[in-house]
Amino acid sequence: xxxxxxxTAGILAVLAIxxxxxxxxxxVGYIRGEGPGGGAxxxxxxxxxxxxxxxxxxxxxxxxxxxxxxDEPLLDAEGRKMILQVFGGIxxxxxxxxxxxxxxxxxxxxxxxxxxxxxxxxxxxxxISIATPVVFFFFFEALMRVTLPKGMKFTEPFYxxxxxxxx
Amino acid sequence: xxxLALLSGGLIEALEPxxxxxxxxxxxxxxxxxxxxxxxxxxxxxxxxxITFLVPPASAIIFLAAIYYGAMxxxxxxxxxxxxxxxxxxxxxTFDGRPLALKGKASLALVTAAVASFVGxxxxxxxxxxFAPMLASVxxxxxxxxxxxxxxxAFATFVGLGGDDIxxxxxxxxxxxxxxxxxFDEISGAPRLVFFDISGFLHGINFLVLAIGVYGIGEMxxxxxxxxxxxxxxxxxxxxxxxANDTKESFTKGWKGMSIGSFLGFFVGILPAAGAxxxxxxxxxxxxxxxxxPDSYGKGNxxxxxxxxxxNNSASTGSMLPMLxxxxxxxxxxxxxxxxxxxxxxxxxxxxFTDEPAFVWGLIGSFYVSxxxxxxxxxxxxxxxxxxxxxxxxxxxxMIFVLSIVGGYAATNDMxxxxxxxxxxxxAFFLRKFDYPLAPAVLAIVLGPIAEPTLRQSLLLSSGxxxxxxxxxxxxPITIIAIILILLPLFKLxxxxxxxxxxxxx
Numbered sequence: 001x002x003x004x005x006x007x008t009a010g011i012l013a014v015l016a017i018x019x020x021x022x023x024x025x026x027x028v029g030y031i032r033g034e035g036p037g038g039g040a041x042x043x044x045x046x047x048x049x050x051x052x053x054x055x056x057x058x059x060x061x062x063x064x065x066x067x068x069x070x071d072e073p074l075l076d077a078e079g080r081k082m083i084l085q086v087f088g089g090i091x092x093x094x095x096x097x098x099x100x101x102x103x104x105x106x107x108x109x110x111x112x113x114x115x116x117x118x119x120x121x122x123x124x125x126x127x128i129s130i131a132t133p134v135v136f137f138f139f140f141e142a143l144m145r146v147t148l149p150k151g152m153k154f155t156e157p158f159y160x161x162x163x164x165x166x167x
Numbered sequence: 168x169x170x171l172a173l174l175s176g177g178l179i180e181a182l183e184p185x186x187x188x189x190x191x192x193x194x195x196x197x198x199x200x201x202x203x204x205x206x207x208x209x210x211x212x213x214x215x216x217x218i219t220f221l222v223p224p225a226s227a228i229i230f231l232a233a234i235y236y237g238a239m240x241x242x243x244x245x246x247x248x249x250x251x252x253x254x255x256x257x258x259x260x261t262f263d264g265r266p267l268a269l270k271g272k273a274s275l276a277l278v279t280a281a282v283a284s285f286v287g288x289x290x291x292x293x294x295x296x297x298f299a300p301m302l303a304s305v306x307x308x309x310x311x312x313x314x315x316x317x318x319x320x321a322f323a324t325f326v327g328l329g330g331d332d333i334x335x336x337x338x339x340x341x342x343x344x345x346x347x348x349x350x351f352d353e354i355s356g357a358p359r360l361v362f363f364d365i366s367g368f369l370h371g372i373n374f375l376v377l378a379i380g381v382y383g384i385g386e387m388x389x390x391x392x393x394x395x396x397x398x399x400x401x402x403x404x405x406x407x408x409x410x411a412n413d414t415k416e417s418f419t420k421g422w423k424g425m426s427i428g429s430f431l432g433f434f435v436g437i438l439p440a441a442g443a444x445x446x447x448x449x450x451x452x453x454x455x456x457x458x459x460x461p462d463s464y465g466k467g468n469x470x471x472x473x474x475x476x477x478x479n480n481s482a483s484t485g486s487m488l489p490m491l492x493x494x495x496x497x498x499x500x501x502x503x504x505x506x507x508x509x510x511x512x513x514x515x516x517x518x519x520f521t522d523e524p525a526f527v528w529g530l531i532g533s534f535y536v537s538x539x540x541x542x543x544x545x546x547x548x549x550x551x552x553x554x555x556x557x558x559x560x561x562x563x564x565x566m567i568f569v570l571s572i573v574g575g576y577a578a579t580n581d582m583x584x585x586x587x588x589x590x591x592x593x594x595a596f597f598l599r600k601f602d603y604p605l606a607p608a609v610l611a612i613v614l615g616p617i618a619e620p621t622l623r624q625s626l627l628l629s630s631g632x633x634x635x636x637x638x639x640x641x642x643x644p645i646t647i648i649a650i651i652l653i654l655l656p657l658f659k660l661x662x663x664x665x666x667x668x669x670x671x672x673x
Binding site: 001004005008012019022023025026030034035036037038039040041042045046048049052053055056059065066067074075079082083086087090091093094097098102106109110113114117118119120128132136140146148149 | 332334335337338341342344345348352354355357359360362384388391392559561562564565566568569572573576577582585586589592593596597598600601602603619622623624626627631
C-alpha cells in the first residue's frame, strides 16, 4: 500500500502538470479590461493540485497517512481476479454497444454476470437478461423519448419493427 | 389575512380533480425519475414539458412542479438502498444514509429521508408564502462576489469539516473544478483543456459522467472487492407499526438536522444559481459542525440523512421564489419551468402576482398538496425499496452497472462519455483504496461552471483586486467564515502540537 501511495501521488502530479501545461494554451494572467484570462482558473487550480500531491508524498514518507502504514497488498489474487472479471465485463459491454446496440449489449452482459459470475439458474438468468432490455426499451424509447445506440446496420430491421409498435 | 384568503383559493384550485390527478401522477413519476441514476428532475421536467401543452398552464406547471418534488424525495431512495445518489441533490444523503442501510437500518434511513423531505418542504412553503417579496429583494442585490463567496463556503465546509486527509480533500476539489473547466472558455469562446485533442472533450465533462463513474461503477467495484460478493443482507421488517416507530425515531434523532436543513436549504435555494445541491451539502456540513458527536457522521447518523434531505426539498421550493417573483431561475429545473411559462403566454416577474393571481396561488397551493402526496406515496412504497435491498448482490450489481451505463449515455448521448465514465469508475476504485475523498470532486464539477464566471466577473469589477471579497457587506462575512473553516484543521493541528508538547514536557 505504501508504494501504491507514492505511485498514486506521482500519477496525479503528472496529471496536474499536464493540465497546467494544457491551460497555458489560453492566457493564464490578468488581461486589462477583460479580467483573468481563460486559462487562469484551471492553471492555478492544477497548481494547487500539484502542491497537494507533494504534501501527500511527504505524509506517505513520514508514514502519517493510514495507507502508508498498511503492509497489505493493494489487491490480493482474488481481488485481481474480481477486477478482471467484473471490470472486464463492463469494458466488453461498452465495446459491444456500438456493434449489437445498447439493448443487445445489455442482454449479453446481464447473462454473463448472472449465469457465469453469479451462478444463478439458467432460467432466472435468461428471464432477467431478456426482460431488462425490454423494460428499458419501452421506458426510454416509448415513454421518455430518449434514443439509445442501435449498433451496426444489421440491427435495423429489428428496431424498425419495434418502432412500429411504439410510434 | 389577505394572504390566507388567496392561499385557500389556491388550495381549492389545486384540489380540483384534474389537478389532483396530475399531482399524483407527477409525484409518482418524479419518485421513479429521482431514483434512477442518470435521470434527475431536470431530465424529467425537460422531456415531459412538451406533453403538458395539452392541459391548461396552471395544471401543466402543477404537474411539472409535482415531478420536481417527487424527484427530490426519490433521489434519497437510491442514495440509501444502492449507495448511488439518484440525482446530484442527493449526494449528501449517501454519506449517512448508506451506512445506516448497511447497518440494517434501511427503513429508518428511508423514513427519516421522507419525513425530513416533508418537513423541509412544508417549512419552506410556509416561508415562501409569507416572505416571498422581501426575500426576493435580498437575493436580487447579490452580485458575483457574493455568489463566489458562497461557493467558497461550500468548498470550505468540506476542508474544515470533511474529516478526511486535508491535501487529498483539496486535491479532490481542484480536480473537480478543473474537469468542470474542460470544453470551451465561456468568456473568450476558445476551446480549453481538450485533453489529447480528443473531440469528445469539446462538449465538456458532464457532472453525471463523473458522478455515475464514482458512485455507480467505482462504488460497486469497491463493494464487490470488500464484501467479496457477499453483501450483508438487511433483515428490515416493514409494517405499519414499524413505519410509525421509525417516524417517531426520525423526529427524536433527526430533528436538529431537519430544522437546519429546512431553513438553510430555503435560503440557499432562493439564491440564483445556488440551488439544492450546495444547499444539501452545506446543511450536512453545518449539522455536523454543530453536533455534539461529529464522529458519528458518515457512519449512519440520522441527522446526517435528515439535514440534506430537508435542505434539498426546502431549496427546490426556494428556487421557485426568484423564478416566480423576479423571473430569475434558482436552479436548472426552474430554468426549464421558466421556459415553459413563456410558451404558455405568461410573463414571469413581479407583475405575475397581480396579473395572474389564480395561476400563482394555484401553484403555491399545489406545493402543499404535492408535498403531502409525495410523503404518502413514498412511505407506502418503502417495502418495495427494502425488497430491492434483499435481492442477491449478484443480481443487483449487474443491474446497477446497466443503469449506470444507460444513465451515463442518456445524460449526453455520446459514447465518448460512457468510456470516460467507466475510466472514472476504475480510477475512483483505486483512489478510494488510498483514502481519497471523491464527494468533493463531484460537488466541484457541479459548482465549477458557477464559481469560475463569478470569480472572473468579480475580479474584472475590482481590476484584479481580491479585497472585493472582503469589503462588500454580504460577501465579506461569508468569505471570512469560509477562510476560518479552511484554516480550522490547521488550528487543530497547532493545538494538538501544543498540548502534545506540554504532555511530553511533563
